Amino acid sequence: MPIDPVxxxxxxxxxxxxxxxxxxxxxxxxMTVVAREPRAHAAFLRLPRSGNHHDLGLFGVGPDAPARARGGIGLYHLAWQVDTVEELAAARELLLTAGAYAGESSHGATKSVYGADPDGHEFEIMWMLPRQDWGRWEHEAPVEALDLAAELHRWPGTPTAGTLVQDSAPAERA
Known part of the structure; x- marks a missing residue:
């Protein structure tokens, strides 16, 4: 019997x-810092609308640690989902302002912008079409140009992330 994660x-x-x-x-x-572990030089962060204890753990290893070459074995990127296409457009602008923007694309059922953190970890910010509108993209994942203006026009205010948690007890900021 396989492991059955959600x-x-x-x-x-x-x-x-x-x-x-x-x-x-x-x-x-x-994100807010929800826990620190000084012995491991680590911190654990939670997204504002997450029900998780933490969504991201960061372990400081120092500037002399070897970097993984792009295209080498290992993690390629993390994908963070937003609830509406308007949030995707706002994320694009924030990444541009932060100097972290790396590109954008349409994958059919998902629309994405890409960025990188100061260590070069790539990430994707993505919005997913409503499940009933996946159509031919049910079994396809193209890499095509993103027409964000057209997506904003077609899907205004359409939430697709499911149940969101309101952050009732903000934790420490960095």
């Missing part, structure tokens, strides 16, 4: 400078 709960990244990474993820993603 979703990826969190990701953990090794970073050169823990404080720099905390600044990035709290400022760009609005």
């Amino acid at each position: 979703r990826l709960n969190h990701a953990v990244l090794f970073v050169a400078d823990l404080d720099r990474a905390l600044d990035f993820y709290t400022e760009v993603f609005g």
Whole structure:
């Protein structure tokens, strides 16, 4: 019998400078620091609308740690889902302002913008079409140009992320 998970709960990244990474993820993603583990030089962060204990763990390993070459074995990117296409457009603008924007594309059922954190970890911010509108993309994942203006016109205010948690007890910021 296979393991039967329901979703990826969190990701953990090794970073050169823990404080720099905390600044990035709290400022760009609005995450809060929910726990620190000084013995491991680690911090754990939660997204504002998440029901998880933490969504991201960061372990500071210092600037002399070896970097993974792009295209080498290992993690390619993390994908963070937003609830509406308007949130995707706002994320694009924030990434541009933060100097972290790396591109955008349409994958049919999902619309995405891409960025990278100060250590070069790539990430995707994505919005998913309503399930009933996947159509031919049920079994396809093209990489095509994103026409964000057209998506905003077609899907205004359409939430697709499911149940969101309101952050009732903000934790420490970096």
